[in-house]
Amino acid sequence: MKSPLIVSAIQQPCLADRQTNFDFSISKIYEAATANADLIVLPELHLDPYFCQTEDYRHFELAQTIPGPTTEILSALAKKLKIVIVSTIFEKRAPGLYHNTAVVFDKDGSIAGKYRKMHIPDDPGFYEKYYFTPGDLGFKPIETSIGKLGVLICWDQWFPEAARLMALAGADILIYPTAIGWDKQDSREEQYRQLDAWVTIQRAHAIANGIPVIACNRTSFEQALDSNKGIQFWGNSFIAGSQGEILTRANDTEVKLLTCTLNSERTERVRQTWPFLRDRRINDYNELNRRFID
Numbered sequence: 001m002k003s004p005l006i007v008s009a010i011q012q013p014c015l016a017d018r019q020t021n022f023d024f025s026i027s028k029i030y031e032a033a034t035a036n037a038d039l040i041v042l043p044e045l046h047l048d049p050y051f052c053q054t055e056d057y058r059h060f061e062l063a064q065t066i067p068g069p070t071t072e073i074l075s076a077l078a079k080k081l082k083i084v085i086v087s088t089i090f091e092k093r094a095p096g097l098y099h100n101t102a103v104v105f106d107k108d109g110s111i112a113g114k115y116r117k118m119h120i121p122d123d124p125g126f127y128e129k130y131y132f133t134p135g136d137l138g139f140k141p142i143e144t145s146i147g148k149l150g151v152l153i154c155w156d157q158w159f160p161e162a163a164r165l166m167a168l169a170g171a172d173i174l175i176y177p178t179a180i181g182w183d184k185q186d187s188r189e190e191q192y193r194q195l196d197a198w199v200t201i202q203r204a205h206a207i208a209n210g211i212p213v214i215a216c217n218r219t220s221f222e223q224a225l226d227s228n229k230g231i232q233f234w235g236n237s238f239i240a241g242s243q244g245e246i247l248t249r250a251n252d253t254e255v256k257l258l259t260c261t262l263n264s265e266r267t268e269r270v271r272q273t274w275p276f277l278r279d280r281r282i283n284d285y286n287e288l289n290r291r292f293i294d
Contacts, residue, residue: 001147001172003264007212008032008257009041011237011250013220014179018047018062022070026077028257033081035259038107038146041086043218043237044154044179045100048090053224053231055130063092071103071111079109084144086151088177090131091116100132102151102177104142113142117153118162125183125224125231128155139165147172147264150211154178157202157215161288167209167277172264174205178217181233195234195252203244210271212247212262213240219253242270 010028014021025046032040045051047070051059064070070089078085084106091101100117116135120128139162141148150171156162157176166174180198182191199215206213219235238249239260250256271277287293 001262001264001267002038002145003262005039005146005262005264006035006037006259007039007041007173007214007239007262008035008037008259009214009216009237009239010043010046011217011219011235011254011256011258012043012046013233013255014043014046014218015049015220015222021047022073026073029077029081029083029085031257032259033083035257037083037259039084039086039149041175041177041214041216042088043216044088044177045090046088046177046218049222050179050218050231050233051225052128052131053125053222053229054227055127056225059131060092060098063090063098065093066091066101066103066114067111071105074103074105075109075111078105078107082107084112084146084149086149086175086177088153093133097133098131099135100128100153101135102153104144104149104151106144108145112144115140115142115151115153117156119155119159121155125229139169141166141169141171150174152176154180157198157205160205160208163205163209167211171211172267173211173262174202174209174213176202176213176215178215178237179233180217181231184221184230184232191234195236198234199236199238203240203246206240206242207244207274208276210242210274210276211267212242213244215239219250219255242267243274
Protein backbone atom coordinates (compact mmCIF):
# COMPACT_ATOMS: atom_id res chain seq x y z
CA MET A 1 0.00 0.00 0.00
CA LYS A 2 1.15 3.52 -0.75
CA SER A 3 2.29 5.10 2.50
CA PRO A 4 1.32 7.54 3.76
CA LEU A 5 -2.08 7.20 2.13
CA ILE A 6 -4.65 10.01 2.37
CA VAL A 7 -8.19 8.62 2.19
CA SER A 8 -11.58 10.31 2.09
CA ALA A 9 -15.22 9.26 2.33
CA ILE A 10 -18.26 11.31 1.36
CA GLN A 11 -21.29 11.22 3.66
CA GLN A 12 -24.07 12.81 1.65
CA PRO A 13 -27.83 12.84 1.13
CA CYS A 14 -29.03 11.12 -2.06
CA LEU A 15 -32.70 12.09 -1.96
CA ALA A 16 -32.69 14.47 -4.93
CA ASP A 17 -32.68 13.75 -8.67
CA ARG A 18 -29.75 11.90 -10.21
CA GLN A 19 -27.99 14.94 -11.65
CA THR A 20 -28.19 16.87 -8.38
CA ASN A 21 -26.87 13.90 -6.41
CA PHE A 22 -24.07 13.31 -8.89
CA ASP A 23 -23.10 16.98 -9.03
CA PHE A 24 -22.81 16.99 -5.24
CA SER A 25 -20.64 13.87 -5.29
CA ILE A 26 -18.39 15.42 -7.92
CA SER A 27 -18.01 18.63 -5.91
CA LYS A 28 -16.86 16.59 -2.91
CA ILE A 29 -14.41 14.63 -5.06
CA TYR A 30 -12.85 17.96 -6.06
CA GLU A 31 -12.73 18.94 -2.39
CA ALA A 32 -10.97 15.68 -1.51
CA ALA A 33 -8.46 16.22 -4.31
CA THR A 34 -7.73 19.70 -2.93
CA ALA A 35 -6.87 17.97 0.38
CA ASN A 36 -4.41 15.76 -1.58
CA ALA A 37 -6.49 12.63 -1.10
CA ASP A 38 -5.29 9.52 -2.90
CA LEU A 39 -8.61 7.71 -2.50
CA ILE A 40 -12.24 8.82 -2.32
CA VAL A 41 -15.19 6.56 -1.44
CA LEU A 42 -18.83 7.34 -2.29
CA PRO A 43 -21.93 5.89 -0.57
CA GLU A 44 -23.74 2.89 -2.00
CA LEU A 45 -25.88 3.71 -5.07
CA HIS A 46 -25.17 7.42 -4.60
CA LEU A 47 -26.72 8.47 -7.90
CA ASP A 48 -30.33 8.01 -6.84
CA PRO A 49 -32.67 7.84 -3.86
CA TYR A 50 -32.71 4.34 -2.40
CA PHE A 51 -35.22 2.77 -4.79
CA CYS A 52 -35.12 -0.68 -3.13
CA GLN A 53 -37.66 0.43 -0.51
CA THR A 54 -40.32 -0.88 -2.90
CA GLU A 55 -40.56 -3.50 -5.64
CA ASP A 56 -41.34 -1.58 -8.82
CA TYR A 57 -40.30 -2.68 -12.31
CA ARG A 58 -40.00 0.97 -13.38
CA HIS A 59 -36.86 1.30 -11.26
CA PHE A 60 -34.97 -0.98 -13.65
CA GLU A 61 -34.82 2.05 -15.93
CA LEU A 62 -32.23 3.50 -13.50
CA ALA A 63 -29.72 0.77 -14.35
CA GLN A 64 -26.83 1.38 -16.73
CA THR A 65 -24.04 -0.54 -18.34
CA ILE A 66 -20.40 -0.64 -17.24
CA PRO A 67 -18.70 1.01 -19.08
CA GLY A 68 -21.46 3.56 -19.43
CA PRO A 69 -22.33 7.24 -18.97
CA THR A 70 -21.46 7.44 -15.26
CA THR A 71 -18.23 5.46 -15.55
CA GLU A 72 -17.10 7.71 -18.42
CA ILE A 73 -17.49 10.81 -16.24
CA LEU A 74 -15.79 9.26 -13.22
CA SER A 75 -12.95 7.86 -15.33
CA ALA A 76 -12.24 11.30 -16.73
CA LEU A 77 -12.44 12.84 -13.24
CA ALA A 78 -10.07 10.27 -11.71
CA LYS A 79 -7.57 10.96 -14.48
CA LYS A 80 -7.89 14.74 -14.22
CA LEU A 81 -7.50 14.82 -10.43
CA LYS A 82 -5.13 11.82 -10.19
CA ILE A 83 -7.30 10.23 -7.51
CA VAL A 84 -8.67 6.71 -7.02
CA ILE A 85 -12.49 6.71 -6.89
CA VAL A 86 -14.80 3.99 -5.53
CA SER A 87 -18.38 4.29 -6.79
CA THR A 88 -21.34 1.89 -6.78
CA ILE A 89 -23.68 1.63 -9.74
CA PHE A 90 -26.93 -0.18 -10.51
CA GLU A 91 -25.45 -2.30 -13.28
CA LYS A 92 -27.40 -3.60 -16.26
CA ARG A 93 -25.32 -6.56 -17.30
CA ALA A 94 -27.81 -8.08 -19.75
CA PRO A 95 -31.59 -8.03 -20.26
CA GLY A 96 -33.06 -9.30 -16.99
CA LEU A 97 -29.66 -9.49 -15.28
CA TYR A 98 -28.72 -6.68 -12.90
CA HIS A 99 -26.15 -6.19 -10.14
CA ASN A 100 -25.25 -3.76 -7.37
CA THR A 101 -21.69 -3.12 -8.51
CA ALA A 102 -18.73 -1.23 -7.11
CA VAL A 103 -16.40 0.21 -9.72
CA VAL A 104 -12.87 1.33 -8.87
CA PHE A 105 -11.25 3.99 -11.06
CA ASP A 106 -7.47 4.31 -10.89
CA LYS A 107 -5.49 7.55 -11.05
CA ASP A 108 -4.94 7.15 -14.79
CA GLY A 109 -8.68 7.00 -15.42
CA SER A 110 -8.78 3.28 -16.11
CA ILE A 111 -11.31 0.96 -14.50
CA ALA A 112 -9.06 -0.99 -12.14
CA GLY A 113 -11.78 -3.50 -11.36
CA LYS A 114 -15.33 -4.25 -10.24
CA TYR A 115 -16.97 -5.96 -7.30
CA ARG A 116 -20.55 -7.21 -7.50
CA LYS A 117 -22.38 -7.30 -4.18
CA MET A 118 -22.47 -10.89 -2.93
CA HIS A 119 -24.89 -10.80 0.02
CA ILE A 120 -28.28 -9.47 -1.09
CA PRO A 121 -30.83 -8.55 1.61
CA ASP A 122 -34.58 -9.00 1.36
CA ASP A 123 -36.10 -7.22 4.34
CA PRO A 124 -38.89 -4.64 4.81
CA GLY A 125 -37.65 -1.48 3.12
CA PHE A 126 -34.61 -3.25 1.64
CA TYR A 127 -36.06 -5.37 -1.18
CA GLU A 128 -32.77 -5.81 -3.00
CA LYS A 129 -33.36 -9.38 -4.17
CA TYR A 130 -36.02 -8.03 -6.52
CA TYR A 131 -33.38 -5.96 -8.32
CA PHE A 132 -29.94 -7.51 -7.84
CA THR A 133 -28.44 -10.85 -8.79
CA PRO A 134 -25.77 -11.99 -6.29
CA GLY A 135 -22.26 -11.23 -7.45
CA ASP A 136 -20.09 -13.74 -9.27
CA LEU A 137 -16.67 -12.08 -9.08
CA GLY A 138 -15.79 -13.50 -5.66
CA PHE A 139 -14.04 -11.81 -2.76
CA LYS A 140 -11.00 -10.53 -4.61
CA PRO A 141 -9.18 -7.26 -3.85
CA ILE A 142 -8.86 -4.78 -6.69
CA GLU A 143 -5.29 -3.90 -7.59
CA THR A 144 -4.69 -0.16 -7.96
CA SER A 145 -1.73 2.22 -8.05
CA ILE A 146 -2.19 2.86 -4.31
CA GLY A 147 -2.63 -0.74 -3.17
CA LYS A 148 -5.09 -3.62 -3.08
CA LEU A 149 -8.60 -2.47 -2.16
CA GLY A 150 -10.95 -4.96 -0.53
CA VAL A 151 -14.22 -3.44 -1.72
CA LEU A 152 -17.46 -4.90 -0.32
CA ILE A 153 -20.96 -3.38 -0.25
CA CYS A 154 -23.36 -2.71 2.65
CA TRP A 155 -24.98 -6.03 3.67
CA ASP A 156 -21.60 -7.68 3.02
CA GLN A 157 -20.28 -5.74 6.01
CA TRP A 158 -22.05 -8.03 8.49
CA PHE A 159 -20.23 -11.16 7.33
CA PRO A 160 -16.78 -11.85 8.80
CA GLU A 161 -16.13 -14.44 6.10
CA ALA A 162 -16.16 -11.78 3.38
CA ALA A 163 -13.73 -9.54 5.25
CA ARG A 164 -11.43 -12.47 6.04
CA LEU A 165 -11.32 -13.69 2.43
CA MET A 166 -10.45 -10.20 1.23
CA ALA A 167 -7.66 -10.00 3.81
CA LEU A 168 -6.34 -13.45 2.92
CA ALA A 169 -6.21 -12.38 -0.72
CA GLY A 170 -3.97 -9.46 0.23
CA ALA A 171 -6.33 -6.52 0.71
CA ASP A 172 -4.57 -3.51 2.24
CA ILE A 173 -7.83 -1.89 3.32
CA LEU A 174 -11.52 -2.85 3.58
CA ILE A 175 -14.02 -0.48 1.98
CA TYR A 176 -17.78 -0.57 2.57
CA PRO A 177 -19.99 1.77 0.51
CA THR A 178 -23.30 1.66 2.37
CA ALA A 179 -26.97 2.64 2.41
CA ILE A 180 -28.35 1.75 5.83
CA GLY A 181 -30.74 3.45 8.20
CA TRP A 182 -33.49 3.30 10.78
CA ASP A 183 -37.14 2.44 10.64
CA LYS A 184 -38.70 5.42 12.42
CA GLN A 185 -41.21 3.11 14.08
CA ASP A 186 -38.43 1.53 16.14
CA SER A 187 -37.72 3.00 19.56
CA ARG A 188 -34.74 5.29 19.97
CA GLU A 189 -33.08 2.64 22.12
CA GLU A 190 -33.50 0.00 19.40
CA GLN A 191 -32.21 2.38 16.74
CA TYR A 192 -29.02 3.01 18.64
CA ARG A 193 -28.53 -0.69 19.35
CA GLN A 194 -28.61 -1.24 15.60
CA LEU A 195 -26.17 1.59 14.96
CA ASP A 196 -23.79 0.38 17.66
CA ALA A 197 -23.85 -3.13 16.19
CA TRP A 198 -23.10 -1.73 12.71
CA VAL A 199 -20.07 0.21 13.91
CA THR A 200 -18.87 -2.64 16.13
CA ILE A 201 -18.96 -5.36 13.47
CA GLN A 202 -16.90 -3.29 11.05
CA ARG A 203 -14.37 -2.26 13.66
CA ALA A 204 -14.11 -5.95 14.48
CA HIS A 205 -13.21 -6.69 10.84
CA ALA A 206 -10.38 -4.17 11.13
CA ILE A 207 -9.16 -5.79 14.35
CA ALA A 208 -9.51 -9.42 13.24
CA ASN A 209 -7.66 -8.78 9.98
CA GLY A 210 -5.25 -6.06 11.08
CA ILE A 211 -6.18 -3.61 8.30
CA PRO A 212 -8.02 -0.27 8.15
CA VAL A 213 -11.72 0.02 7.30
CA ILE A 214 -13.66 2.75 5.49
CA ALA A 215 -17.45 2.70 6.02
CA CYS A 216 -19.26 5.29 3.87
CA ASN A 217 -23.01 5.76 4.42
CA ARG A 218 -25.62 8.19 3.12
CA THR A 219 -27.70 10.43 5.38
CA SER A 220 -31.21 12.06 5.48
CA PHE A 221 -34.75 10.69 5.43
CA GLU A 222 -35.96 9.12 2.19
CA GLN A 223 -39.65 8.41 1.82
CA ALA A 224 -40.72 5.22 0.07
CA LEU A 225 -42.56 5.51 -3.22
CA ASP A 226 -46.37 5.67 -2.75
CA SER A 227 -46.03 5.24 1.01
CA ASN A 228 -45.79 7.29 4.16
CA LYS A 229 -43.00 5.02 5.33
CA GLY A 230 -39.33 5.55 4.66
CA ILE A 231 -35.78 5.14 5.92
CA GLN A 232 -33.81 7.59 8.04
CA PHE A 233 -30.31 6.86 6.80
CA TRP A 234 -28.15 7.05 9.87
CA GLY A 235 -24.90 8.42 8.47
CA ASN A 236 -22.14 7.78 11.03
CA SER A 237 -19.61 7.12 8.28
CA PHE A 238 -16.18 6.43 9.72
CA ILE A 239 -12.62 5.43 9.02
CA ALA A 240 -10.95 3.02 11.46
CA GLY A 241 -7.33 2.01 11.84
CA SER A 242 -5.94 -1.51 11.90
CA GLN A 243 -6.73 -1.94 15.61
CA GLY A 244 -10.29 -0.77 15.07
CA GLU A 245 -9.59 2.69 16.47
CA ILE A 246 -11.83 5.42 15.07
CA LEU A 247 -9.71 7.91 13.13
CA THR A 248 -12.56 10.12 11.93
CA ARG A 249 -16.35 9.87 12.06
CA ALA A 250 -19.47 11.80 11.09
CA ASN A 251 -22.68 11.94 13.11
CA ASP A 252 -26.12 10.85 11.89
CA THR A 253 -27.06 14.12 10.16
CA GLU A 254 -23.83 15.67 8.91
CA VAL A 255 -23.06 16.20 5.25
CA LYS A 256 -19.35 15.71 5.54
CA LEU A 257 -16.13 14.83 3.78
CA LEU A 258 -14.11 12.59 6.09
CA THR A 259 -10.35 12.58 5.49
CA CYS A 260 -7.42 11.01 7.31
CA THR A 261 -3.99 9.52 6.70
CA LEU A 262 -3.19 5.80 6.83
CA ASN A 263 0.25 4.28 7.23
CA SER A 264 1.19 0.81 5.97
CA GLU A 265 4.01 0.52 8.49
CA ARG A 266 1.45 0.76 11.29
CA THR A 267 -0.60 -2.03 9.72
CA GLU A 268 2.48 -4.23 9.51
CA ARG A 269 3.39 -3.51 13.13
CA VAL A 270 -0.15 -4.33 14.32
CA ARG A 271 -0.07 -7.64 12.50
CA GLN A 272 3.29 -8.46 14.05
CA THR A 273 1.91 -7.74 17.52
CA TRP A 274 -1.45 -9.44 16.98
CA PRO A 275 -0.62 -12.30 14.55
CA PHE A 276 -4.15 -13.59 14.02
CA LEU A 277 -3.35 -14.82 10.51
CA ARG A 278 -0.42 -16.83 11.86
CA ASP A 279 -2.46 -18.60 14.52
CA ARG A 280 -5.47 -19.58 12.44
CA ARG A 281 -6.22 -23.32 12.67
CA ILE A 282 -6.92 -23.71 8.97
CA ASN A 283 -7.21 -27.50 9.08
CA ASP A 284 -10.02 -27.31 11.61
CA TYR A 285 -12.36 -24.86 9.90
CA ASN A 286 -13.83 -27.19 7.26
CA GLU A 287 -17.35 -27.02 8.65
CA LEU A 288 -17.56 -23.31 7.93
CA ASN A 289 -18.74 -24.24 4.44
CA ARG A 290 -21.92 -25.75 5.92
CA ARG A 291 -25.15 -23.76 6.27
CA PHE A 292 -25.70 -25.02 9.82
CA ILE A 293 -24.31 -27.82 11.98
CA ASP A 294 -27.21 -29.97 13.22
